[in-house]
Amino acid sequence: MQAVSIRNVQKQYGKVPVLKALNLDIAAGDFTVLLGASGCGKSTLLSIIAGLEDPTEGRVMIGERDVTLLPPKARNIAMVFQSYALYPTMTVEQNMSFGLRMAGQPKAEIGRRLQWAAELLQLGPYMARKPADLSGGQRQRVAIGRAIVREADIYLFDEPLSNLDAKLRAEMRMEIRKLHQRLGATMVYVTHDQVEAMTMATRIAVMRHGVVEQYDTPKAIYDQPQTLYVAGFIGSPGMNFLHGRLQQDAAGPQIVVGGQAISLNGYGFRQAPAAPLDAVLGVRPEDLSLAGTGQALLKGVAVESCELLGADTIVWLQAGEQRLALRCSPAQAPEAGSRVDLHFEVARASVFDRATEQRL
Numbered sequence: 001m002q003a004v005s006i007r008n009v010q011k012q013y014g015k016v017p018v019l020k021a022l023n024l025d026i027a028a029g030d031f032t033v034l035l036g037a038s039g040c041g042k043s044t045l046l047s048i049i050a051g052l053e054d055p056t057e058g059r060v061m062i063g064e065r066d067v068t069l070l071p072p073k074a075r076n077i078a079m080v081f082q083s084y085a086l087y088p089t090m091t092v093e094q095n096m097s098f099g100l101r102m103a104g105q106p107k108a109e110i111g112r113r114l115q116w117a118a119e120l121l122q123l124g125p126y127m128a129r130k131p132a133d134l135s136g137g138q139r140q141r142v143a144i145g146r147a148i149v150r151e152a153d154i155y156l157f158d159e160p161l162s163n164l165d166a167k168l169r170a171e172m173r174m175e176i177r178k179l180h181q182r183l184g185a186t187m188v189y190v191t192h193d194q195v196e197a198m199t200m201a202t203r204i205a206v207m208r209h210g211v212v213e214q215y216d217t218p219k220a221i222y223d224q225p226q227t228l229y230v231a232g233f234i235g236s237p238g239m240n241f242l243h244g245r246l247q248q249d250a251a252g253p254q255i256v257v258g259g260q261a262i263s264l265n266g267y268g269f270r271q272a273p274a275a276p277l278d279a280v281l282g283v284r285p286e287d288l289s290l291a292g293t294g295q296a297l298l299k300g301v302a303v304e305s306c307e308l309l310g311a312d313t314i315v316w317l318q319a320g321e322q323r324l325a326l327r328c329s330p331a332q333a334p335e336a337g338s339r340v341d342l343h344f345e346v347a348r349a350s351v352f353d354r355a356t357e358q359r360l
């Protein structure tokens with residue numbers, strides 16, 4: 001069942017298009033992360049789902065209901081804002097119960113839900129405090145608590161962890177993930193942090209310039225990016241891109257990069273191109289390795305430098321004009337200044353049409 005359907009939604013501010021005929025179907029129970037660079041329209045889309053903004057064109061469905069014209073109150077959604085938006089004069093307990101009291105919930109029911117949320121978010125000791133007397137992370141948890149005590153159909157989060165330090169972020173990532181599992185609720189979560197997206201989402205919608213470029217599981221987004229943009233956006237260091245000419249010869253498909261022909265036998269082409277074309281071969285740093293005897297796909301690549309990260313090493317290479325990164329264990333790292341041959345599994349690579357930037 002679809003929990004949220006975005007149908008051809010457009011949003012313009014004056015003449016400026018922010019969302020362009022955007023379509024997205026979010027299944028019930030999914031944890032969908034809207035991921036993309038600053039300004040691509042993530043918050044705008046979330047606000048349109050919440051009813052805080054109206055689309056210029058298109059429809060928004062929640063379950064079977066067309067909610068396009070309904071105010072936020074009538075949508076049964078709960079939202080956590082980046083800014084927390086807590087009431088400064090109220091205690092934690094009053095902040096968290098405010099929505100329930102306004103909705104006229106019985107006292108016993110309010111008490112039961114507060115206790116549940118306080119325990120889950122470890123807010124028990126702070127219930128009588130005011131927001132000013134809490135740390136940033138505690139405030140963030142109160143904002144989340146205020147949302148989850150409501151039994152909403154959909155929970156919306158806009159960069160809720162952006163103001164936390166790295167350690168607390170990692171903890172809160174885990175707590176929100178657990179919360180999703182326990183509630184089994186549909187969640188839509190905005191971030192530009194790809195680690196958050198990869199670790200929390202059941203599905204990631206990668207957005208760019210007001211459209212969704214790919215909506216898929218984190219694994220599919222990482223292993224089978226459908227566009228050059230998605231391939232480059234996820235991963236650090238990013239996917240290596242080798243520009244070349246894709247052609248067929250007697251032995252099968254190959255890409256010629258800087259005068260070297262690399263066989264693409266074993267690559268799962270979606271549509272094998274009939275005529276030669278300019279293409280981009282993408283290989284993740286961890287899929288690139290130093291070639292053993294007879295394995296070399298790229299020969300005589302110059303080693304520029306090595307970056308020790310602790311558990312592994314990033315080796316920076318220069319293949320003609322193209323800079324490459326290779327991830328390996330520190331013991332395997334070659335000497336800077338030497339030349340090496342490289343190998344990778346063709347089946348794990350990505351090949352894109354350079355003109356359309358689509359996966360081939």
Ligand SMILES: Nc1ncnc2c1ncn2[C@@H]1O[C@H](COP(=O)(O)OP(=O)(O)OP(=O)(O)O)[C@@H](O)[C@H]1O
Nearest residue numbers: 013016018036037038039040041042043044045192
């Ligand atoms: N009220 C407005 N009037 C005009 N332009 C707006 C308005 N609100 C947003 N925009 C523009 O719409 C675009 C998308 O904004 P949005 O807030 O959705 O981006 P975002 O993807 O959430 O970015 P960030 O990661 O920086 O929060 C931006 O270019 C922004 O300047």
Ligand SMILES: [Mg+2]
Nearest residue numbers: 042043044190
């Ligand atoms: Mg935003």
